[in-house]
Amino acid sequence: DDHFDIHACVKSELRKNLNIRCVLIDEAQFLKKAHVEQLCRITDDLDIPVLAYGIRSDYMAEPFEGSMYLLAWADSIIELKTICHCGKKATMNLRIDEEGRPVCSGEQVHIGGNDQYVATCRKHFKLGEIAHLPRVEV
Numbered sequence: 001d002d003h004f005d006i007h008a009c010v011k012s013e014l015r016k017n018l019n020i021r022c023v024l025i026d027e028a029q030f031l032k033k034a035h036v037e038q039l040c041r042i043t044d045d046l047d048i049p050v051l052a053y054g055i056r057s058d059y060m061a062e063p064f065e066g067s068m069y070l071l072a073w074a075d076s077i078i079e080l081k082t083i084c085h086c087g088k089k090a091t092m093n094l095r096i097d098e099e100g101r102p103v104c105s106g107e108q109v110h111i112g113g114n115d116q117y118v119a120t121c122r123k124h125f126k127l128g129e130i131a132h133l134p135r136v137e138v
Helices: 006-015 033-047 065-073 122-127
Strands: 023-025 050-052 092-096 115-119
Touching: 006 033, 023 033, 033 050, 033 065, 033 092, 115 122
Parallel strands: 023 050
Antiparallel strands: 092 115
């Protein structure tokens, strides 16, 4: 929710005498600038650490709003590395359709459907190439 106030929510929980030791955010790329500002206030004003996890950019190599501000304002950043099928560091997210073809246009966020995301290095992102691994039936 674009209008959800994370800082106000945490303050409300603190007024209930809850002992909040940390705020964890998953899929942080979907945050808005205002949310990231609120997270900074939680850290700076309430002395509560915030840990946020997410990806930097979308399938068109465009930064997500939340990621952009988190990267700019974070006190520290720990990168969790992913490996491309070629063995190089994967820094891009390639969207592929149900037939394994790269998707190069559309909405930044796609919910539902049969599209998948594959982490690739920049070279294979530009080429639109993914490894075709054999399927294993279990």
